[in-house]
Amino acid sequence: MMIYLFLFCKPRLQRTILLSVLVFYSLVLCAQSLDYERMNPHPRLLLTQGGEEAVKRSITSFPSLLKVHERILKESDEILIQQMAERVMEGKRLLGVSRLALKRIFYLSYAYRMTKEEKYAYRATQEMLSVSRFPDWNPSHFLDVGEMVLALSIGYDWLYEYLEPEIRSIVRDAIVEKGLDAAAPDEWFYRAVSNWNSVCNGGLLCGALAVFEDVPDKAKKIIEKCLLTNPKALVAYGPDGGYPEGFHYWGYGTSFQVLLIAALESALGTDAGLSEYPGFLESARFMEFMTAPSGEYFNFSDAVNGVRCNMMMFWFAKKMGDLSLLWLENQYLEDPSVSFAEDRLLPCLLIFCAHQDLSNIQPPSCRFWHNGGKTPVFIYRGGWNSKKDSYLAVKGGSPLTSHAHMDAGSFIYEREGIRWGIDLGMQNYLSLESRGVNLWDQSQEGQRWEVFRLGNMAHNTLTINNKRHLVNSYAPISRIYKSEDRKGAEVNLTSVFADDMEKVVRIIYLNEEDDLIVKDELVTGEKEALVTWIMVTPAEAKIIGKNQIELAKDGHRMLLTVAAPDDVEMKLWSNAPLHVFDEPNPGSMRVGFETYLPANRKNLLKVTLNLIR
Numbered sequence: 001m002m003i004y005l006f007l008f009c010k011p012r013l014q015r016t017i018l019l020s021v022l023v024f025y026s027l028v029l030c031a032q033s034l035d036y037e038r039m040n041p042h043p044r045l046l047l048t049q050g051g052e053e054a055v056k057r058s059i060t061s062f063p064s065l066l067k068v069h070e071r072i073l074k075e076s077d078e079i080l081i082q083q084m085a086e087r088v089m090e091g092k093r094l095l096g097v098s099r100l101a102l103k104r105i106f107y108l109s110y111a112y113r114m115t116k117e118e119k120y121a122y123r124a125t126q127e128m129l130s131v132s133r134f135p136d137w138n139p140s141h142f143l144d145v146g147e148m149v150l151a152l153s154i155g156y157d158w159l160y161e162y163l164e165p166e167i168r169s170i171v172r173d174a175i176v177e178k179g180l181d182a183a184a185p186d187e188w189f190y191r192a193v194s195n196w197n198s199v200c201n202g203g204l205l206c207g208a209l210a211v212f213e214d215v216p217d218k219a220k221k222i223i224e225k226c227l228l229t230n231p232k233a234l235v236a237y238g239p240d241g242g243y244p245e246g247f248h249y250w251g252y253g254t255s256f257q258v259l260l261i262a263a264l265e266s267a268l269g270t271d272a273g274l275s276e277y278p279g280f281l282e283s284a285r286f287m288e289f290m291t292a293p294s295g296e297y298f299n300f301s302d303a304v305n306g307v308r309c310n311m312m313m314f315w316f317a318k319k320m321g322d323l324s325l326l327w328l329e330n331q332y333l334e335d336p337s338v339s340f341a342e343d344r345l346l347p348c349l350l351i352f353c354a355h356q357d358l359s360n361i362q363p364p365s366c367r368f369w370h371n372g373g374k375t376p377v378f379i380y381r382g383g384w385n386s387k388k389d390s391y392l393a394v395k396g397g398s399p400l401t402s403h404a405h406m407d408a409g410s411f412i413y414e415r416e417g418i419r420w421g422i423d424l425g426m427q428n429y430l431s432l433e434s435r436g437v438n439l440w441d442q443s444q445e446g447q448r449w450e451v452f453r454l455g456n457m458a459h460n461t462l463t464i465n466n467k468r469h470l471v472n473s474y475a476p477i478s479r480i481y482k483s484e485d486r487k488g489a490e491v492n493l494t495s496v497f498a499d500d501m502e503k504v505v506r507i508i509y510l511n512e513e514d515d516l517i518v519k520d521e522l523v524t525g526e527k528e529a530l531v532t533w534i535m536v537t538p539a540e541a542k543i544i545g546k547n548q549i550e551l552a553k554d555g556h557r558m559l560l561t562v563a564a565p566d567d568v569e570m571k572l573w574s575n576a577p578l579h580v581f582d583e584p585n586p587g588s589m590r591v592g593f594e595t596y597l598p599a600n601r602k603n604l605l606k607v608t609l610n611l612i613r
C-alpha cells in the first residue's frame with residue numbers, strides 16, 4: 001500500500017518522502033555509531049571550554065551585542081536579591097517555574113563564565129539546589145520537565161569545576177531521577193509532530209550529555225531515543241520550510257530544536273544529520289516573512305503579536321552562511337527596549353553570534369514566500385526598507401493541526417503602515433482552562449471552537465449557513481501569483497464546506513496599485529446557501545452606501561466594495577465577548593456582508609479594498 005501511494009503521488013512529494021526515508025535511516029545508523037569517546041570535557045553544552053573569548057570579541061566589535069551582554073549582567077544582578085523559585089502550580093502546569101529557573105540559571109551561569117565573579121555562580125548553585133529538592137518537576141505536563149532539565153544541565157555543565165562534589169551529586173541525581181527517569185519509553189512527546197517533541201527531547205538530550213560520565217548506559221539510551229524520535233518533529237518543517245503551528249510556536253519549538261542540534265555538535269562534534277531534514281533550515285526564511293513591514297506578525301493559530309527578536313535566527317544565518325536572514329533581527333537589536341522571543345535563552349544569541357561579521361547585513365533579495373505542507377502559506381512583502389510597504393499573507397490548512405484555528409482562507413493585509421485586516425490571535429490558555437473550557441478538544445463539536453477568537457466567525461474568511469468549518473478538512477493553496485498586477489494565492493476551500501457547497505475557491509491578491517482583491521467562486525448544491533464574508537479590522541467603519549463600507553485609521557481611509565450576483569446586506573459586527581470565558585477584543589470590529597445564493601448555481605463574489613486618496 002505504501003509503495004502504491006508513493007508511486008502515485010506528485011514528483012515533488014516523492015522526492016520529499018524519499019529524502020525523509022534516507023535521512024531517517026541515516027539517523028538510525030548514526031545513533032548506533034556515535035563516537036562517545038569524542039565527548040568533550042565540561043563545559044560541553046553550546047559554549048565549550050574557552051568559547052568565552054570569541055563571545056568577548058563579538059561584544060567588543062558590535063555595540064548592539066554589548067547591549068545584550070550588559071542586559072544579561074544587569075538582570076543577573078537583579079536575580080541576586082530575588083526570592084528563590086517555589087514549586088507553585090498554575091492550573092495543570094509548573095511551566096512558569098521551570099522557565100523562571102531556566103532563565104535564572106542560564107543568565108547566572110553565563111555571567112559567571114564571562115566575568116568570573118563568584119556571586120553569580122553561588123546564586124546559580126542555590127537556584128539549582130532549590131529546584132533539585134522539588135518532589136518532582138510535574139511529569140504529567142512534560143514540557144515542565146524538559147525545560148527544568150535543560151536549566152540544571154546548563155548550570156551543572158557550565159559550573160562543573162565550581163561546584164563542590166556534594167552539590168554536584170545532588171544536582172546530577174535530580175537530573176537523572178526527576179528528568180531522565182521520568183520519561184517513560186512510550187511518552188506521548190516521543191510521537192508528537194509538534195513543539196513538544198523538540199522541547200522535551202531537547203531538554204532530556206542536554207541532561208544526558210551533561211551527566212554522561214556518571215550514567216553512561218542510561219545517557220546513551222536517552223540520546224539514541226532522541227535521535228530515533230526527534231525526526232517526527234522535523235517532518236513538520238517539510239517539504240519546504242513552512243512551520244504548521246505558526247510563528248509563535250516556531251519560536252518555541254525551533255528554539256529547542258536548535259539547542260538540541262547545537263548541544264550535539266558542541267558535545268560530540270556532529271548533529272547526527274538532524275539539520276539536514278527537508279525544510280528545517282529553510283524555515284528561517286519562513287520566519288523572516290512572518291514579520292510584516294509594520295513590525296507585527298502574521299499571527300495565525302495560537303500566537304501573540306508584537307515585535308520580538310528571534311535569537312535562533314543567528315544560528316540559522318551562521319549555519320546557512322546567509323546574513324540576510326538577520327536583516328530584521330539586526331534592526332531589533334538597535335532598539336534598547338526590544339523584547340526577545342523565548343528570552344530565557346538569551347545567552348544563545350551571543351553564543352551564536354561568535355565568529356560572525358554583522359557589519360554588512362543586506363536585505364533579502366526576494367519578496368515572495370510560499371510553502372506547502374500541513375499549513376500552506378503565501379506571503380508577499382512589498383519591500384524590506386519601509387514600514388509603509390504593502391503586505392499580504394494568505395493561509396490554508398486544517399483545524400486539526402496543532403494549535404490551529406478555524407481560519408482556512410484567511411488573510412492579513414497591510415497598506416501605508418496600517419494593518420487593515422487583522423487576526424485576533426490566541427487567548428491565554430490558563431484563562432480558559434481555569435473556567436473549565438476543554439480547550440484541546442478539536443472534534444467537530446469540541447468546546448475549543450466555542451472560544452470566540454478560535455472559530456471561523458472571528459477570522460477573515462467565509463462562513464456558510466452559520467456553521468463551523470469542518471475539522472476534517474484541508475485547504476491547499478492550489479495556485480500562486482507573482483506578477484506585478486497580481487500578487488497572491490488561490491486557496492481551495494471545497495473540503496472546508498463539503499456539507500453545504502459543491503465547490504469553493506478563494507483567490508486573494510494585490511493588483512498593480514496594491515489594492516486588495518478577494519474573489520470567492522462558489523458552486524451551490526441542491527439547497528440555497530447563506531454566505532457570510534468577514535474581515536476583522538482595527539479601523540473605524542461605517543456603511544456608506546449600497547455594497548460599500550468605509551474604513552478609517554490613522555488619517556488614512558479605505559473603501560471596501562462588494563460585487564455580487566444577488567443582493568447583499570452589508571454588516572458591521574462587534575467583537576464583544578460572546579461567553580463569560582472569552583477575553584475582550586478592544587480596538588477591533590468585523591466588517592463584511594451576508595448574501596443568499598440560490599441552489600445549483602455557480603457564483604462569484606468579489607471584494608475590493610482600495611485606498612481613498
